[in-house]
Amino acid sequence: MGFTNKTQKNIHRILxxxxxxxxxxxxxxxxxxxxxxQVIRDGDTIISPTQVxxxxxxxxxxxxxxxxxxxxxxxxxxxxxxxANRDNPISGDSGVFRIGNDGSLIVTDGNGTVYWSSNxxxxxxxxxxxxxxxxxxxLSTVQNIGVDTDAIWRSCDHPTDTxxxxxxxxxxxxxxxxxxxxxxxxxxxxxxxxxxxxxxxxGSPQVVAWENQSRRRLWRxxxxxxxxxxxxxxxxxxxxxxxxxxxxxxxxxxxxxNNRNATLLMRFMVQWxxxxxxxxxxxxxxxxxxxxSLPSSGSCEEYNRCGDFGLCRIVxxxxxxxxxxxxxxxxxxxxxxxxxxxCNSTGSTTDGFFRRTGVKLPDFADQLVVGSSDDxxxxxxxxxxxxxxxxxxxxxxLIWGGNLVDVxxxxxxxxxxxxxxxxxxxxxxxxxSKTLVIALSVTGAVVLGIILLLLWRFRRSLKExxxxxxxxxxxxxxxxxxxxxxNLVDMSGQQELDGKPYxxxxxxxxxxxxxxxxxxxxxxxxxLGQGGFGPVHKGILPGGQEIAVKRLSRSSGQGLVEFKNEMxxxxxxxxxxxxxxxxxxxxxxxRMLVYEYMPNKSLDTFLFDATKKTELNWKTRFNIxxxxxxxxxxxxxxxxxxxxxxxxxxxxxxxxxxxTPKISDFGMARIFxxxxxxxxxxxxxxxxxxxxxxxxMEGLFSVKSDVYSxxxxxxxxxxxxxxxxxxxxDSTNLIRHAWKLWKEGKPDELIxxxxxxxxxxxEALQCIHVAMLCxxxxxxxxxxxxxxxxxxxxxxxxxxxxxxxxxxxLSSVEMDLIMEGREINISSNDVTIxxxxxx
Ligand SMILES: *[C@@H]1O[C@H](CO)[C@@H](O)[C@H](O)[C@H]1NC(C)=O
Ligand SMILES: *[C@@H]1O[C@H](CO)[C@@H](O)[C@H](O)[C@H]1NC(C)=O
Ligand SMILES: *[C@@H]1O[C@H](CO)[C@@H](O)[C@H](O)[C@H]1NC(C)=O
Ligand SMILES: *[C@@H]1O[C@H](CO)[C@@H](O)[C@H](O)[C@H]1NC(C)=O
Ligand SMILES: *[C@@H]1O[C@H](CO)[C@@H](O)[C@H](O)[C@H]1NC(C)=O
Ligand SMILES: *[C@@H]1O[C@H](CO)[C@@H](O)[C@H](O)[C@H]1NC(C)=O
Ligand SMILES: *[C@@H]1O[C@H](CO)[C@@H](O)[C@H](O)[C@H]1NC(C)=O
Ligand SMILES: *[C@@H]1O[C@H](CO)[C@@H](O)[C@H](O)[C@H]1NC(C)=O
Ligand SMILES: *[C@@H]1O[C@H](CO)[C@@H](O)[C@H](O)[C@H]1NC(C)=O
Ligand SMILES: *[C@@H]1O[C@H](CO)[C@@H](O)[C@H](O)[C@H]1NC(C)=O
Ligand SMILES: *[C@@H]1O[C@H](CO)[C@@H](O)[C@H](O)[C@H]1NC(C)=O
Numbered sequence: 001m002g003f004t005n006k007t008q009k010n011i012h013r014i015l016x017x018x019x020x021x022x023x024x025x026x027x028x029x030x031x032x033x034x035x036x037x038q039v040i041r042d043g044d045t046i047i048s049p050t051q052v053x054x055x056x057x058x059x060x061x062x063x064x065x066x067x068x069x070x071x072x073x074x075x076x077x078x079x080x081x082x083x084a085n086r087d088n089p090i091s092g093d094s095g096v097f098r099i100g101n102d103g104s105l106i107v108t109d110g111n112g113t114v115y116w117s118s119n120x121x122x123x124x125x126x127x128x129x130x131x132x133x134x135x136x137x138x139l140s141t142v143q144n145i146g147v148d149t150d151a152i153w154r155s156c157d158h159p160t161d162t163x164x165x166x167x168x169x170x171x172x173x174x175x176x177x178x179x180x181x182x183x184x185x186x187x188x189x190x191x192x193x194x195x196x197x198x199x200x201x202x203g204s205p206q207v208v209a210w211e212n213q214s215r216r217r218l219w220r221x222x223x224x225x226x227x228x229x230x231x232x233x234x235x236x237x238x239x240x241x242x243x244x245x246x247x248x249x250x251x252x253x254x255x256x257x258n259n260r261n262a263t264l265l266m267r268f269m270v271q272w273x274x275x276x277x278x279x280x281x282x283x284x285x286x287x288x289x290x291x292x293s294l295p296s297s298g299s300c301e302e303y304n305r306c307g308d309f310g311l312c313r314i315v316x317x318x319x320x321x322x323x324x325x326x327x328x329x330x331x332x333x334x335x336x337x338x339x340x341x342x343c344n345s346t347g348s349t350t351d352g353f354f355r356r357t358g359v360k361l362p363d364f365a366d367q368l369v370v371g372s373s374d375d376x377x378x379x380x381x382x383x384x385x386x387x388x389x390x391x392x393x394x395x396x397x398l399i400w401g402g403n404l405v406d407v408x409x410x411x412x413x414x415x416x417x418x419x420x421x422x423x424x425x426x427x428x429x430x431x432x433s434k435t436l437v438i439a440l441s442v443t444g445a446v447v448l449g450i451i452l453l454l455l456w457r458f459r460r461s462l463k464e465x466x467x468x469x470x471x472x473x474x475x476x477x478x479x480x481x482x483x484x485x486x487n488l489v490d491m492s493g494q495q496e497l498d499g500k501p502y503x504x505x506x507x508x509x510x511x512x513x514x515x516x517x518x519x520x521x522x523x524x525x526x527x528l529g530q531g532g533f534g535p536v537h538k539g540i541l542p543g544g545q546e547i548a549v550k551r552l553s554r555s556s557g558q559g560l561v562e563f564k565n566e567m568x569x570x571x572x573x574x575x576x577x578x579x580x581x582x583x584x585x586x587x588x589x590x591r592m593l594v595y596e597y598m599p600n601k602s603l604d605t606f607l608f609d610a611t612k613k614t615e616l617n618w619k620t621r622f623n624i625x626x627x628x629x630x631x632x633x634x635x636x637x638x639x640x641x642x643x644x645x646x647x648x649x650x651x652x653x654x655x656x657x658x659x660t661p662k663i664s665d666f667g668m669a670r671i672f673x674x675x676x677x678x679x680x681x682x683x684x685x686x687x688x689x690x691x692x693x694x695x696x697m698e699g700l701f702s703v704k705s706d707v708y709s710x711x712x713x714x715x716x717x718x719x720x721x722x723x724x725x726x727x728x729x730d731s732t733n734l735i736r737h738a739w740k741l742w743k744e745g746k747p748d749e750l751i752x753x754x755x756x757x758x759x760x761x762x763e764a765l766q767c768i769h770v771a772m773l774c775x776x777x778x779x780x781x782x783x784x785x786x787x788x789x790x791x792x793x794x795x796x797x798x799x800x801x802x803x804x805x806x807x808x809x810l811s812s813v814e815m816d817l818i819m820e821g822r823e824i825n826i827s828s829n830d831v832t833i834x835x836x837x838x839x
Pocket of ligand 1: 031033038
């Protein structure tokens with residue numbers, strides 16, 4: 001292995017010095033700053049470096065009072081984002097804003113009476129307060145200007161009614177509601193008004209708007225599943241712009257909205273009339289466009305509009321209320337249970353669950369620490385006060401003990417809620433569906449005729465294809481040929497393949513009838529599982545060769561892209577630790593891929609099975625780890641293409657008869673061009689729990705996203721627990737649990753008890769160490785797969801200590817460096833770049 005590249009190192013050192021110099025020059029421009037000893041009088045202002053925000057004294061609307069505030073620079077109508085002395089205005093124009101004797105920022109009148117103070121006493125000298133282009137006013141020493149972590153006081157930690165993008169708002173998890181934003185009283189009065197907005201961190205966090213005094217809820221976003229707020233189904237496309245809640249430790253989390261487009265001005269606020277709004281600046285009309293305004297009155301967003309156990313849905317753009325299944329309205333209009341639950345503390349019950357899909361889950365959930373959705377269901381049945389449960393990807397098991405409050409039925413998106421009902425009420429549900437069946441069967445006769453006709457035509461089109469196709473024909477030499485010949489999918493979604501003809505090894509083309517026969521007509525008994533885009537069946541070719549056939553379900557529209565992607569990619573790859581593609585079939589509407597058959601199925605069938613996991617002793621597990629690492633290294637570096645798998649997980653690791661691991665499912669993989677190292681995707685695909693923070697958060701993926709997934713895999717293999725459903729009394733997932741043990745100096749407690757005897761302790765601890773390096777939240781600090789293989793194989797290698805830094809604190813320069821496949825070590829005043837080159 002070769003190491004440091006001197007020239008590179010020097011170049012980057014120079015870059016770094018230039019950057020520091022720039023920061024220095026930056027700090028010299030004092031019209032963005034108030035230094036100790038300077039004052040801002042009424043009429044003076046300071047302006048952020050590129051003239052985005054301005055700070056000074058102002059009077060809102062027709063008010064005769066004076067406030068110190070931060071507003072957007074240069075707008076005709078002043079838009080105020082922050083106010084210092086909101087509850088204590090100055091009358092007259094003698095106001096002064098300065099750094100007081102105790103080091104706090106203060107607002108005084110001409111006589112020196114203090115109207116407001118930041119209450120942040122500091123003995124440091126050379127204090128300064130600087131207004132930044134993100135709207136943040138930061139008090140620090142001159143030496144530490146702009147260093148977030150060294151700030152003495154920041155205005156964004158004490159917001160008024162407005163949230164500005166890219167600023168972090170810290171929340172105390174254990175303290176419950178954090179009502180960070182309080183509305184103005186009215187447009188002329190910034191004092192604390194009737195409404196507030198913030199995050200309720202109990203159970204699983206959600207954004208909530210309250211009426212200030214009564215604490216009555218007005219609106220909530222639904223729970224945060226570490227990707228989106230599940231109560232906002234349209235957020236699936238929104239979250240890529242960067243809304244995120246990040247857990248710092250067991251007590252602290254922060255939320256941040258990463259604005260991708262710095263030139264687009266945007267703010268979130270709670271209006272004086274209680275509306276929660278997102279506004280963006282329209283420079284053409286010089287007005288703020290309202291992106292959303294919640295809750296609109298009379299809509300289903302209005303908190304608990306249909307009452308407890310009610311269900312709100314939109315019908316012809318009007319909201320309609322009904323009671324949930326098994327509930328009826330009583331004379332006062334409340335939804336009440338039809339039949340009492342049959343609960344018995346012994347756990348035996350005749351109650352069951354009604355499954356309602358696509359809803360905004362009720363408020364006030366309790367989280368239950370269980371391993372699977374069945375455990376979640378039982379956890380609810382065992383508890384006599386449990387009215388419903390849900391098992392949510394990214395969150396786990398939620399149960400509701402009290403009334404079911406604020407439930408909305410979505411047209412699309414949403415989660416599945418299991419509502420607990422007595423046997424009798426469930427029966428009536430079944431009867432209703434029986435009558436439906438009868439009604440359907442009458443209509444069915446007519447429909448059946450049509451279907452048969454279509455089927456006949458479909459078969460005919462298959463035959464038409466088959467006869468010229470012959471038995472097994474020679475494959476097309478380029479994919480373009482396949483395209484034109486078979487009228488395949490449009491490739492526009494896969495730019496990286498544009499114009500590059502398919503030059504891989506020739507693959508056999510199988511006919512539909514051959515594969516149909518091999519799999520007994522895709523019989524259920526031969527089904528191996530569900531792949532990324534369709535079912536996988538086991539088959540036996542006439543020669544006796546065992547195969548696995550992946551068939552694209554015709555219903556999945558987007559699967560076509562993945563099908564083609566996988567076919568092109570995997571045909572070009574040859575490695576012992578990658579599953580081998582034997583051929584394919586494109587016929588009529590059928591799309592199939594044929595693989596070698598793996599008798600031991602996938603790793604998860606062993607790892608998470610109480611009895612079968614014992615078959616995986618430490619030696620086997622270590623071989624599997626090494627194999628996956630080598631397969632991944634081949635993808636990242638050694639194959640002619642540079643490939644990022646993007647969906648590495650236990651169920652995608654197949655095992656042959658010798659338990660050799662083979663990476664499979666390339667439906668989501670991407671090829672990186674020669675000098676393209678980072679990519680950005682509009683569709684975030686992959687699996688919860690295996691996605692690296694920068695990918696889940698920003699849609700940025702690189703080889704380092706795979707390294708993260710590999711780290712998760714390592715932890716799962718060592719511990720025998722699933723990351724997603726792992727729960728212990730104090731950690732919400734396996735990674736956090738591992739970090740905790742690591743910090744407490746007892747990583748060995750992570751090792752699966754069922755292998756502790758067969759385990760080589762040093763080897764296992766080395767693996768845990770490597771895993772911790774791989775799951776660091778900073779992509780920069782994760783090792784490359786080359787280093788991982790080296791660390792796994794090397795004896796007595798001393799490894800760096802992992803740190804759990806926060807990805808959003810990395811500069812784009814650092815990002816760029818790492819995306820070029822280098823590793824950089826950041827210390828406070830030096831950047832070293834090491835390049836790991838091939839042997
Ligand atoms: C900026 O600095 C100059 C010279 O150091 C000083 O004269 C001036 O008052 C400062 N301006 C402000 C707004 O602090
Ligand atoms: C400024 O505010 C006034 C009063 O609210 C309004 O009539 C006017 O249209 C606004 N001007 C612009 C440019 O938005
Ligand atoms: C300062 O104090 C004096 C005496 O208390 C008062 O008359 C005067 O109005 C005050 N001036 C200001 C600007 O508050
Ligand atoms: C304050 O700043 C001046 C000039 O930048 C510097 O000479 C002095 O050492 C600083 N004082 C402290 C306590 O840092
Ligand atoms: C969070 O709040 C709890 C209880 O209010 C308090 O004990 C704890 O110190 C707070 N933690 C932080 C980090 O502020
Ligand atoms: C705020 O609450 C007060 C007292 O409850 C009420 O008089 C006032 O109208 C409310 N203001 C708004 C804007 O709702
Ligand atoms: C709103 O809530 C804040 C914080 O709890 C409180 O200080 C303020 O007085 C409240 N305002 C009103 C009008 O109730
Ligand atoms: C960023 O926002 C500005 C202003 O709205 C717009 O003109 C520009 O096209 C946007 N850029 C990108 C990359 O979206
Ligand atoms: C209707 O149900 C509500 C909620 O359970 C209850 O408080 C109320 O007393 C009921 N009214 C009647 C008339 O039964
Ligand atoms: C609870 O269930 C057990 C077993 O079905 C039964 O023997 C017992 O009588 C029940 N207890 C109550 C209070 O219903
Ligand atoms: C039953 O569920 C309620 C509500 O979630 C919870 O508060 C209570 O602790 C649970 N009881 C038991 C015995 O788990």
